[in-house]
Amino acid sequence: MHQESDVGPKIEKNKFESSISELKKKTFVSAADIESYGESNVTQEYLKAHRLSLDDPEAFWTDVGNELEWTRSWDRVLDDSNPPFTKWWVGGEMSVCHNAVDRHVNSGKGDSVALVHDSPLTDTVRKITYSELQDQVSRIAGKLSALGVTRGSRVLIYMPLIPEAIVAMLATNRIGAIHSVVFGGFAARELRTRIEHAEPTVIIAASCGVEPNKIVRYKDILDEALCQSSHQPHKCIIYQRRRVLECALEKDRDISWQEALEADPVPCVSVEANEPLYILYTSGTTDAPKGVQRPCGHAATLCWSMHAVYGLKKGVWWAASDLGWVVGHSYICYGPLLAGLTSILYEGKPDRTPDPGQYFRIIEQHRVNALFTIPTAFRVLKRVDPSAKYARRYCGKSLKTVFIAGEHCDQDTRQWSERVFGVPVLNHWWQTETGSAITAPCLGYGVKAIPPHSAGYPVPGYDIRTLREDGSECQAGEVGRIVAKLPLPPGFASTLWQSDERFKKTYFESYPGYYDTQDAGWVSAEGAVWVVARADDVINVAGHRLSTAALEDVVLKHARVADAVVVGAPDPTKGDVPLCLYVMRPPQDDEEIVAETTVTQELIALVRHLIGPIAAFRKAVAVPALPRTRSGKALRGAIAKLARSQLVKLPATIEDPTVFGEIKTALQKFGYAIDAPDPEY
Structure with a gap:
């Protein structure tokens, strides 16, 4: 063998x-x-923006911050007096929910579609406008407030990829609370660990999730986790997926989603830019939960990134991920909504729900302009339909760009994907801790291509270096540990939930003055970054x-x-x-x-x-x-x-x-x- x-x-x-x-x-x-990888792909526009972000970060990030509406202007843009706990837009107050929802309704975009939920698993397609989203979010927020959720409280969300999960996230933020989304389907032990660590005032869950060959009973898993948990929430709000599976509610603890929607709507609560927006637990952290804490100011970075990195100022955006991951937080929920785009929520697999044509159907049916996915999705499609017979059934002329991240993509898969989708497939690199791209093509600054195998160029705000084991800096093209020089740009994790010392030790102790990405690679003379592998x-x-x-x-x-x-x-x-x-x-x-x-x-x-x-x-x-x-x-x-x-x-x-x-x-x-x-x- x-x-x-x-x-x-x-x-x-x-x-x-x-x-x-x-x-x-x-x-x-x-x-x-x-050796050189040919002619430079960088533009003067990109070089100017990147240099300004490093030389005069106050000026650069002032312009980015001004893309949002603030209820109180910041006292100063940057405070890096206590590294690595950098603060941005210090003293500035705003509501992320207002900027993602109410701002667009107020500007006359209420009838524009905010969310499209496409679920071949349940044979449903739902569209929700910004006005409808505002109504649901404000009512769920009203119920949360009535249940004792206040500014700084935590709300744990345990739901599948459905619009109600985004409503729950925005409703939590609307009243100044902090959400912690747990990937739907996690076992009771994992869920219990996160409940005990985050100590939520309220838990919002669904009756079930749907997989290609099974129904996952979320409510049963939640009940088991709470039976084992040392922390108990005040109440649980349960969304019944009536077309799939309904569950029994605990009389004194559970409230139906429909009942919660009957609450009076409440306005947005503004918070300071460096207050927590959410906690996101990284995978495999059962014994010692590692909850990445993201500041509210991250919203400005995400709004700016939709046009600066992804080149999209209007239209339809699809991040083929799940809300339980950082991609889901940044680019299913917040990023596209802050930019006033339409965000696609796809509940299904690339190949078997029911066939390998679903990616292409969604692009045609919903007129998707840009797609963000992982290379594995394309490997699956390439394996089951190498000649792309299913792709030829649909028209993908609305699609302009595909972005990939999350893992290494081999050249054969990328080239196959470009032939099948008929658009550039662009690699970029980022991590849960960063919350958005570290390196990318940066389409908004005219960078349309990147060198072969590379992850693109540093996104403005990131000063990327490679270091040897002794901490000395590598030469151009020499492989070393990839690091980012402090201060880190806004939106980077502000700390780990209730664990400042662990935050410093995990990411900043090995190379003082730098964030250790724990990836290996090199930087070319023109600044392109190659990520070879995890160290x-x-x-x-x-x-x-x-x-x-x-x-x-x-x-x-x-x-x-x-x-x-x-x-x-x-x-x-x-x-x-x-x-x-x-x-x-x-x-x-x-x-x-x-x-x-x-x-x-x-x-x-x-x-x-x-x-x-x-x-x-x-x-x-x-x-x-x-x-x-x-x-x-x-x-x-x-x-x-x-x-x-x-x-x-x-x-x-x-x-x-x-x-x-x-x-x-x-x-x-x-x-x-x-x-x-x-x-x-």
Whole structure:
């Protein structure tokens, strides 16, 4: 089932010759000198804006802040006297809810569509105007206020991707409270941990969520979590999904959503720009919850980013994510609404709800102008419909741009996506902690393209550097730890909820004066940023530092490989060696069936040809599926631990924990994971 020989079938050299040099530059991360990637893509407009944001941040962010309406003007734009706890628009007061909803109604846009909920899982499409959104938000806010929620109180939201979840978020903010959205479907243990940590006054939940082959009973999970929790909310507001599943309500604790909507509407409460907007718990933080705290001033950054980064001043925006992730907070709820756009909420999968044509149907039906998704979604589409037969059923002429982020995207998948969607597919890079892009093309400043494999150029406000292990600064093209020089731009996490010391230790202790992104990469002479991998994903093979992401790029070039991960596995001679787990693409139509052994041998030969024998790539095996989180990220660290027979604790966000049984069997073929305990979930 596997092949460890250096010998493999011959591959035509000219077929891959054009990409050899770039792949080597990307893979051999010890190289200090990287050649130019051609003509510069940056514009004078971008350079001027970025330079101003670093040299005169007060002037730059004053203009950004003025995109919103404030009830009290700020006393000063920037206070960085207590790093890393930077404050922006100090003393300024506003309501994020007012700027996202009421401002547009007041300006005559009340009849414009704010939200479109498209759910093939329930066969429904709903459209909500800004006026309708204002009415629902103000009434739910009124009920929250009547239940004791005040400025600074927490409201925990446990709902699927439905408009009512956004209503709940905005209603919480409307009265100056702080929301904490927990990804719908989290197990009771995870939900309980977050309830105890955030201590919400009220919990808002739905009766259920819908998956392709099952109904997830949210209310039952909530009841179980509250039975175990040391903290109890005053009340729970429950939205009944009547077309799917209704649940019983606890007599003295639960209130129906419909009853809550009967409350009198309340006006917006303004808060200071640095007060918390929300708490968002990062994945896999059961034992020690890590709640990223975002300031209200983040709203100005998000509103500005819709045109500065994504080039959209009007129209229809679709972020194919979930509200439980940071993308959902920033670019399903707040960003598009603050900019007065129409935001799409898609409750479904790329491929099986009911077919691989849904992305293209939504683009045509709702006239989507820009799409933001993860590379995994495109890998899924490419695997099940490589010739894009479903795509040809729909017209996508409204679409102008596609943005991808969240994980590494191999070039084959990106190029396939550009052919199928017929528009540029632009990579950009950001993290839960940043809340918006660190690097991007910045379409609003005329940057229409980025160098191959890169994540774009630093977004204004970010001073990106790469540092060596000793803290000295790398030269252009030299790989190091990617950091951002303080002060960080507005919208970055203000702290971790109730844990200032942990905030400083986690992100700022390793490199004083800088935010440690915990990613590895390099910066070119013209300022473009290449994110090679998470720092833990750079492996040392006999003294040569190699990027696992770049090895995956090569593996995914194989026509019969649909998905793949490469991790470092222990080797008594070389320290680490690459270990590849790949998923084979099912044969299409009359395609010949290819044996796994043949594919494995071809992968070994391909890596040897494109990268060289120094990569020591000899271990590859096919598996039915890869372990990924619900946001599409591969659990490389967990696989690497399993290979070392270490205990693996699976995060609550894992899509299917059962795949680790197959992974363990596959690793044992190479003598790994023989004594590994079963993963804990």
